[in-house]
Amino acid sequence: MKKISKQAMARLPYYLSYLKDKKSKGIDFVSASSIARDLKLNDVQVRKDLNSIATNHGSPHVGHNVKNLIKDLESYIDVNYEKRAVIIGTGSLGKALMSYDGLDSYGLNIVCGFDVNKNLIGSSINDRPIYDIKRLKEVIDNQNIDIAILTLPAYVAQDVCDILMETKIKAIWNYAPVKLRVKDDVYLHNENLASSLTIIYKHLKKED
Amino acid sequence: MKKISKQAMARLPYYLSYLKDKKSKGIDFVSASSIARDLKLNDVQVRKDLNSIATNHGSPHVGHNVKNLIKDLESYIDVNYEKRAVIIGTGSLGKALMSYDGLDSYGLNIVCGFDVNKNLIGSSINDRPIYDIKRLKEVIDNQNIDIAILTLPAYVAQDVCDILMETKIKAIWNYAPVKLRVKDDVYLHNENLASSLTIIYKHLKKED
DNA sequence: ATAATATCGGTATTACAATATCGAAAGGTG
DNA sequence: CACCTTTCGATATTGTAATACCGATATTAT
Numbered sequence: 001m002k003k004i005s006k007q008a009m010a011r012l013p014y015y016l017s018y019l020k021d022k023k024s025k026g027i028d029f030v031s032a033s034s035i036a037r038d039l040k041l042n043d044v045q046v047r048k049d050l051n052s053i054a055t056n057h058g059s060p061h062v063g064h065n066v067k068n069l070i071k072d073l074e075s076y077i078d079v080n081y082e083k084r085a086v087i088i089g090t091g092s093l094g095k096a097l098m099s100y101d102g103l104d105s106y107g108l109n110i111v112c113g114f115d116v117n118k119n120l121i122g123s124s125i126n127d128r129p130i131y132d133i134k135r136l137k138e139v140i141d142n143q144n145i146d147i148a149i150l151t152l153p154a155y156v157a158q159d160v161c162d163i164l165m166e167t168k169i170k171a172i173w174n175y176a177p178v179k180l181r182v183k184d185d186v187y188l189h190n191e192n193l194a195s196s197l198t199i200i201y202k203h204l205k206k207e208d
Numbered sequence: 209m210k211k212i213s214k215q216a217m218a219r220l221p222y223y224l225s226y227l228k229d230k231k232s233k234g235i236d237f238v239s240a241s242s243i244a245r246d247l248k249l250n251d252v253q254v255r256k257d258l259n260s261i262a263t264n265h266g267s268p269h270v271g272h273n274v275k276n277l278i279k280d281l282e283s284y285i286d287v288n289y290e291k292r293a294v295i296i297g298t299g300s301l302g303k304a305l306m307s308y309d310g311l312d313s314y315g316l317n318i319v320c321g322f323d324v325n326k327n328l329i330g331s332s333i334n335d336r337p338i339y340d341i342k343r344l345k346e347v348i349d350n351q352n353i354d355i356a357i358l359t360l361p362a363y364v365a366q367d368v369c370d371i372l373m374e375t376k377i378k379a380i381w382n383y384a385p386v387k388l389r390v391k392d393d394v395y396l397h398n399e400n401l402a403s404s405l406t407i408i409y410k411h412l413k414k415e416d
Numbered sequence: 417a418t419a420a421t422a423t424c425g426g427t428a429t430t431a432c433a434a435t436a437t438c439g440a441a442a443g444g445t446g
Numbered sequence: 447c448a449c450c451t452t453t454c455g456a457t458a459t460t461g462t463a464a465t466a467c468c469g470a471t472a473t474t475a476t
Binding site: 006009010011012013014016017018021038039040041077078083091092093095096097099100102103106107108146147154155170171173177178179187188189191192193194195196197198199200201202203204205 | 214215218219220221222224225226229232246247248249285286291300301303304305307308309310311314317354355362363378379381385386387395397399400401402403404405406407408409410411412413
């Protein structure tokens with residue numbers, strides 16, 4: 001499998017969703033050109049992306065086999081292998097993500113949540129228990145947790161992150177608006193809803 | 209105000225959060241170099257970003273005035289002016305975002321939700337009512353809604369989007385994994401949690 | 417007062433992703 | 447059966463954002 005850019009990686013779920021839709025409509029072949037048209041991408045870019053992940057080539061005037069492409073994408077993204085995650089911080093965003101099941105189809109299993117609030121500890125959201133944050137290391141190490149989703153206030157994020165560095169965690173999906181220090185072997189991915197809003201606002205102002 | 213890139217725009221909330229933290233600790237001046245160190249960015253990049261949005265220059269060996277920078281960032285991002293939004297599709301993700309109040313401080317007011325499900329219509333989440341999706345145009349046009357947040361299944365997204373094109377909506381924040389067709393004067397911003405997951409998964413696999 | 421140092425802003429340069437161009441191959445059309 | 451169209455993959459080229467470099471300036475230290 002070839003190495004592809006982050007941006008290309010981010011496009012894969014769009015291809016997957018698009019192809020599943022085509023498959024459900026009984027369409028067996030699609031060309032890179034038509035994908036590009038429908039997803040508003042450049043056709044060369046689509047071909048490059050697909051070539052990086054597909055095991056078979058497309059053929060001129062026919063395109064790619066839809067079922068094979070789906071299989072290739074799913075295997076490349078690795079949706080069929082269970083990834084175990086925990087949510088740290090069950091405030092409004094953490095609660096929100098614990099209630100959200102939309103990533104199930106990507107093999108993500110949110111096992112439980114953690115908090116410091118005594119009133120929340122022991123309760124559960126969407127059938128997922130909330131534990132005392134003191135149990136972080138114990139739970140992560142014993143329950144084979146791969147991913148920690150950080151949905152907590154900025155000022156405690158680094159402290160919790162430091163505790164995580166003592167565990168077997170492999171990746172952190174950070175929603176706090178800070179850049180965290182992590183060990184080299186832990187992958188850090190930053191998400192920031194405010195970043196999106198900032199971009200949207202700029203476009204609102206243009207019209208005013 | 210100079211034009212800055214999308215990526216730079218996405219960094220602004222990090223600067224803002226960082227500076228507010230410094231301010232709360234009683235720090236009055238901060239250098240671009242130290243910001244770069246702490247946020248793990250390149251110092252030249254930070255200077256370029258700050259120069260684009262700041263009204264005052266920083267001075268050598270002193271840095272920038274924290275309070276002024278915060279003011280400049282807030283005014284550039286436009287957090288003090290209320291932006292009114294609706295959530296379309298109150299499934300698990302829509303419900304999640306309606307429960308989330310973290311964007312209040314960015315001036316985002318989520319006014320209400322919309323759904324087709326008779327059981328949900330008339331109820332409310334986090335004190336925000338859920339209306340019948342048939343009332344979309346009426347509510348958006350009469351209540352000065354700027355932003356529509358789309359949290360609905362991929363196969364209905366374009367249909368709803370087409371209805372939105374008949375309203376006064378100014379921007380769409382799309383969480384459905386499809387690329388929508390919109391009018392030129394409506395700004396479309398795509399968000400895809402699966403894109404982030406895809407990138408994270410790739411790094412998990414490396415270590416295995 | 418003078419030297420050392422940290423920081424600034426502006427101007428290259430580099431790196432990387434997106435796009436344009438091209439010849440070849442497969443299928444359809446007159 | 448020859449020709450046109452669509453699509454392919456490979457190889458430039460372009461465009462944009464990140465980074466490195468450089469001279470200038472302000473503060474601190476000797």
